[in-house]
Amino acid sequence: MRFPFRLNRSGWPARMLPRRVCFPDPRALLRPEEITSPEVFSERISVLLLGGTYKTTRPGRHRQSDALLVGALRQKSPVVLDVGASDGSTALDLITALGDAFEAYYVTDRALSLRVRADDRGRAFFYDADGACVLAATPRLLFYPAAAGSRRWPRWVLPGWRGAIPPFDPAYPEVSLVQPRLREIARRDARVRLRPHDIFQPWDGPAPTVVKAANILNRAYFSDDQIRRAARNFWRALAPDGLLLVIDNRDAEKASLFARTEGGFGHIDSIHGGTEIKELILSC
Numbered sequence: 001m002r003f004p005f006r007l008n009r010s011g012w013p014a015r016m017l018p019r020r021v022c023f024p025d026p027r028a029l030l031r032p033e034e035i036t037s038p039e040v041f042s043e044r045i046s047v048l049l050l051g052g053t054y055k056t057t058r059p060g061r062h063r064q065s066d067a068l069l070v071g072a073l074r075q076k077s078p079v080v081l082d083v084g085a086s087d088g089s090t091a092l093d094l095i096t097a098l099g100d101a102f103e104a105y106y107v108t109d110r111a112l113s114l115r116v117r118a119d120d121r122g123r124a125f126f127y128d129a130d131g132a133c134v135l136a137a138t139p140r141l142l143f144y145p146a147a148a149g150s151r152r153w154p155r156w157v158l159p160g161w162r163g164a165i166p167p168f169d170p171a172y173p174e175v176s177l178v179q180p181r182l183r184e185i186a187r188r189d190a191r192v193r194l195r196p197h198d199i200f201q202p203w204d205g206p207a208p209t210v211v212k213a214a215n216i217l218n219r220a221y222f223s224d225d226q227i228r229r230a231a232r233n234f235w236r237a238l239a240p241d242g243l244l245l246v247i248d249n250r251d252a253e254k255a256s257l258f259a260r261t262e263g264g265f266g267h268i269d270s271i272h273g274g275t276e277i278k279e280l281i282l283s284c
């Protein structure tokens with residue numbers, strides 16, 4: 001069960017609390033001039049929790065999996081559907097690994113932007129497309145309303161937080177959750193598209209040659225039934241000879257590459273023992 005609070009690093013002197021118990025300040029997303037590198041952007045995005053999933057990501061975490069995929073493509077120019085791509089750091093990496101050799105690259109996630117209300121007490125409230133507050137950030141604390149609602153916490157855990165959240169207003173400014181460089185590339189190159197997409201819904205774009213699902217088909221987030229449902233959606237979406245790349249980054253980068261077959265998926269190759277859901281994908 002997730003605890004609904006974390007400490008915001010900005011409000012605690014480093015000598016008082018070690019960095020590992022304090023988290024980067026997501027309010028910096030409202031002040032782009034403070035974000036000095038793609039890594040810093042990813043750190044701030046990774047603090048967000050949406051639909052039970054942290055948006056954890058960072059550049060460079062799929063190097064071996066991307067190499068496995070590029071090798072299997074044998075210079076074919078693919079249409080890539082990257083699902084649960086978070087801020088797109090790893091999409092940028094795969095775009096680079098593909099060189100210019102791709103037909104289209106869809107960078108998708110359940111949420112690519114949020115609406116934010118900031119107030120003069122230094123607090124920021126982040127709302128998803130349904131108007132639900134997903135994060136309230138103060139200079140010292142990060143509060144996750146969905147985690148708070150997931151069980152009955154004792155009163156001392158939630159001292160008056162719920163009442164403090166302002167009601168949603170669709171006029172609140174929109175903040176992009178996508179890496180600035182990727183947004184810039186998408187503006188210049190019509191082949192790169194940023195699109196909200198939920199893996200539990202059918203894909204309504206062109207049939208991809210590759211579906212990349214990294215750190216999303218995870219048993220800590222979803223039940224086996226949900227994972228099978230998502231995998232079947234990928235199967236329906238994929239071109240007949242399409243590929244599915246599933247990656248888990250925990251202690252090490254583990255990945256499995258599957259080929260779409262007539263009736264399901266066949267295993268092509270794995271690295272570091274492959275994904276923990278390999279059998280689930282083969283059985284769907």
Ligand SMILES: C[S@@+](CC[C@H](N)C(=O)[O-])C[C@H]1O[C@@H](n2cnc3c(N)ncnc32)[C@H](O)[C@@H]1O
Nearest residue numbers: 053055056057084085086109110198199214215
């Ligand atoms: C742990 S991050 C992985 C990011 C990136 N793929 C990586 O490996 O670095 C999981 C992402 O899945 C997204 N996500 C969660 N549920 C989703 C859903 N039902 N459909 C699409 N994306 C979802 C989250 O918003 C989050 O950005």
